[in-house]
Amino acid sequence: MGSMRMEKPHSSVGADVLASGIHDAKNRLFEAQTLLAQAEREQGIRLPDARLAIAGAAGRLSRTLVAYRLMRDQQPIAVMPVPVVELVEDAALTVGSQFERAGITLVLDVRFPGEWPLDRTLGGDVLVNALQNACRHAAAKVILAADVNADGLSLTVNDDGSGYPDAAIAHPSEGQSGLGLFIAARIAALHVRKGRQGGLTLGNGGLLGGALFRCVLP
Amino acid sequence: MVPPHYLSPAEAGKLRFFLIDDQPASLQSLSICAQNMGAISLTKAAGFPDAMRRLRERSFDVILSDYLLGDGRSGQQLLEELRRFDLVPDETVFIMVTAEQTYEQVLSAMELVPDDYILKPFSGEQLRVRIERAILKKRFFAEVYFLRREKRFDAALERLGALAAEKSIYGVDILRLKAETYQVAGQPDRARALYEEIMSGFEYPWAQVGIAQSYRVQEKYEEAKALLDEVALNSPNYLAAQDLQAQIALDLGDPEGAAQILEKLSARTPRNYVRKRQLAFAALASGQADQALEVMNDVLANDSVPGAVTEEDRQQAARAAIAADNPEAAGKALGGFDPDLLSELQPDDRIARIAAGLRIGAPGAEEYFRTHRDWVRDCVFKPLTTMDVVGAALQSNDKALALSHTERLLETGDIRQIFKAMHRMYVDAGL
Numbered sequence: 001m002g003s004m005r006m007e008k009p010h011s012s013v014g015a016d017v018l019a020s021g022i023h024d025a026k027n028r029l030f031e032a033q034t035l036l037a038q039a040e041r042e043q044g045i046r047l048p049d050a051r052l053a054i055a056g057a058a059g060r061l062s063r064t065l066v067a068y069r070l071m072r073d074q075q076p077i078a079v080m081p082v083p084v085v086e087l088v089e090d091a092a093l094t095v096g097s098q099f100e101r102a103g104i105t106l107v108l109d110v111r112f113p114g115e116w117p118l119d120r121t122l123g124g125d126v127l128v129n130a131l132q133n134a135c136r137h138a139a140a141k142v143i144l145a146a147d148v149n150a151d152g153l154s155l156t157v158n159d160d161g162s163g164y165p166d167a168a169i170a171h172p173s174e175g176q177s178g179l180g181l182f183i184a185a186r187i188a189a190l191h192v193r194k195g196r197q198g199g200l201t202l203g204n205g206g207l208l209g210g211a212l213f214r215c216v217l218p
Numbered sequence: 219m220v221p222p223h224y225l226s227p228a229e230a231g232k233l234r235f236f237l238i239d240d241q242p243a244s245l246q247s248l249s250i251c252a253q254n255m256g257a258i259s260l261t262k263a264a265g266f267p268d269a270m271r272r273l274r275e276r277s278f279d280v281i282l283s284d285y286l287l288g289d290g291r292s293g294q295q296l297l298e299e300l301r302r303f304d305l306v307p308d309e310t311v312f313i314m315v316t317a318e319q320t321y322e323q324v325l326s327a328m329e330l331v332p333d334d335y336i337l338k339p340f341s342g343e344q345l346r347v348r349i350e351r352a353i354l355k356k357r358f359f360a361e362v363y364f365l366r367r368e369k370r371f372d373a374a375l376e377r378l379g380a381l382a383a384e385k386s387i388y389g390v391d392i393l394r395l396k397a398e399t400y401q402v403a404g405q406p407d408r409a410r411a412l413y414e415e416i417m418s419g420f421e422y423p424w425a426q427v428g429i430a431q432s433y434r435v436q437e438k439y440e441e442a443k444a445l446l447d448e449v450a451l452n453s454p455n456y457l458a459a460q461d462l463q464a465q466i467a468l469d470l471g472d473p474e475g476a477a478q479i480l481e482k483l484s485a486r487t488p489r490n491y492v493r494k495r496q497l498a499f500a501a502l503a504s505g506q507a508d509q510a511l512e513v514m515n516d517v518l519a520n521d522s523v524p525g526a527v528t529e530e531d532r533q534q535a536a537r538a539a540i541a542a543d544n545p546e547a548a549g550k551a552l553g554g555f556d557p558d559l560l561s562e563l564q565p566d567d568r569i570a571r572i573a574a575g576l577r578i579g580a581p582g583a584e585e586y587f588r589t590h591r592d593w594v595r596d597c598v599f600k601p602l603t604t605m606d607v608v609g610a611a612l613q614s615n616d617k618a619l620a621l622s623h624t625e626r627l628l629e630t631g632d633i634r635q636i637f638k639a640m641h642r643m644y645v646d647a648g649l
Contacts, residue, residue: 019318026317027244030339034247037254037342051341058339065318076455079420083387086351093344114389117420121337193420 015065015074022061029058052097059094059128066125067179070186077122077190081115084146084153091127092144095135104138106131109145116153118217122187123155129180130157130213137161141208152198152218156206163204164211184215193218224350230256233349236278238296239315240265240288248282248315254342255349266291270523273305280349281306283332285316295489298330299523302492308363311352358388362395371403390416397428406432423453430462439466457483464496471634473503484513491521498534503639507541514538518551529563533570536578537606541639545578555580566603569594573606577613584614595619601632605640612647620644 033054040046069075088110099106127144134142138159145156168181181200188198196218206212225233235257239245245262252260261278263269266287273281283293293314300306317338333352336345356363358381365374378396382389397412410432416425426449433442443466449459460479467475477500484490484497494513502510514535521527535551549555555575560568572590575583587594587610594607604623611620624640627633633640 023318026338027241030317031243031247033339033341034250034254038250041254054339062337079422081390081420085387089347090344093347113385113387115387117422 015069015072018065018068022065025061026058029054029061048097048101052101055094055097059132063125063129063180063183066122066187067183070183075122075186075190077119079117079119079191082118082120082123083115084112085110087116087118087120087123087127088144088146088155091124091131094124094128095131098132099135099142102135102138103140104135105141106135107141107143109143111145111147112153116148116217117193118153118191119187122190123217126184126187126215127155127157129184130215133157133180134159134161134211134213137211138208139210143207151216152193152196153216155215155217157211157213158206158208159210160208161210163209164202169202169204188215188217191217223346224354227256230346230350231258233257233279234259234261234277236261236263236269236272236281238263238265238269238282238287238293239284240286241284244284248284251340251342251345252282255346265289266296267522269296270299270305273300274524277307278310279353280311280313282313282315282345285314290489293332294330297332298490298492301330303523303525308367309356309360311349311356313348313352355388355391358386359391359395366399366402371399374399375403390419394425394428397425401428401431401435404435406435423449423456423459427456427459427462430459434462434466434469437469439470442466457487461493461496464500468500468503468635471637473500473635473638476500477504477506477509489520491517491526494521495531495534498538499635502534502538502541503636505541505638505642507538507543510538511535511542511544511547514551515547529567533567533574533606534602536570536574537602540574540577540609548574548578549580555583557582557586560586565597566600569597569599570603570606573603573610576610587614591616591619595622598626599623601627601636605636605643608640609643612643612649617649 036050088108092106092108134157138161142159147154185200188200191198198217201214203212235252237248239248249260263272283296285293297312312332314332314335334348336348362374362377378392382392393412393416397409400409410429413425413428426445430442430445446459446463460483464476464479480497480500484493494517498510498513517531518527518535532551536548539548552574572583572587576587604627607623608620
């Protein structure tokens, strides 16, 4: 354990170097994205695959940095009051092209009209990741629902695919979508309020019968 | 699936955009993105000074600023300077653009927050949604902003009560605005009750600082300190908590403690000259005259926004230079001593210059001080200028004049922040 303490300053520098590189890369992706949008507008064409590739690369970069920080307990969290409907709409907007391309319908069902204390960026990443997974496995439809119950804010993503394998339900952080779920679980756990901690549950069933992802933020 | 359009294309087309980024390619991208969302009126600035200049000339509906503006400047500083000089009304939307999400987490801990943040890369559609939401929120609170500006606090509170009944998505904002309004209206108990209501939902650091502020107003310093220690520990990026800690240290006659806190904070925000002025004050009050002079010279040289450096700043630099036994620096800070110009100045500015002139041996200053003794004796000056008078009186062996002003300061209780500095003057004078 002593050596881990010694390494702390170095790992912080590592995160800074990584952050700076990712920052530059995302700036360049922004340039590419806007030039693409301009070309689409001027030429009257649509290049959805190119858009998706850029958005996908940016998403992966962000997620890599968050994962790096989470593994070193260096991920800061900024809780602010976030209108739940905006959190859900933003996530839907981010994955919009992917769903359109895959021909999957995304239904939003927000039953809580107010704000909830959470980290908007990190909370949004959890939803985007869950929606991207659902889009890959759904047959035709995904529901993103938000409601508040006794445990806190419940965000669920349900699809009409074949559901999670039993092994994934037992060990959510392993397997194909392991990194995303690992990050989601850690982000949920960073949300602590009145002695309670956020968490994830995976299951099958729900309204659409397929995979059921639930993240609860106290 | 796509969030609804809250503004018609005609409304969106009328918005006046101001885009700021020091990287030409990024600025171009911002511009294309705004055009993609229907913007027609676009003004661009390539950095901090350019942005400040243009914002002095005209106003905009939407400001999109990159977080990194080059030359050690940031979008956060831009926002702080705009608010400091009242260059953007509450109605203007200010959105911070950044490529790295940690900035959002750091920035959200700041006292002055932009209306929103957006992370690169984003599409024109995502930008539209963020801007429209911010505009809707501005419209929701428009009347409250107006009433607060007019200092009609009761009416603002009444309006906030009506908004609370509308069951909007802005519940916490309404409570916060109410608490802030009670605070400025001089009702700390009510402000505190509202912050406590917010805290029952979540312990936001700004709500804790709000409670500490209300305690400070009521001179319940121990309660305030306990809360601020907790915020400084749990939210070290929320600098407003530490600014308030420094303020309370000054209130309690502990300028050394205040200077220590402000020195650390200033190292983190080297371009925050409001904080540097506080540091100079604390350093001077605690006898660190060299440090006070160094900091004030930095302020005079680098707080480059037009109108930022005031006569009070020049006097403060001179005060620090005199305390540091550096008459040359004091003369330089004041730009010389000209008795003929004194009559145009306000009493505090006039006496500060006369006292400084006397102490650095400027020709004519001592005579002016002596011939205007009755006027000096009868005037009531601000605490710092009173200290100048005492220093000048002691130097010219006019103990009676020094004592009369010291006693007046003691009676009002204003002496606490500068007690140690005054005490040193008497010791130095062999008294």
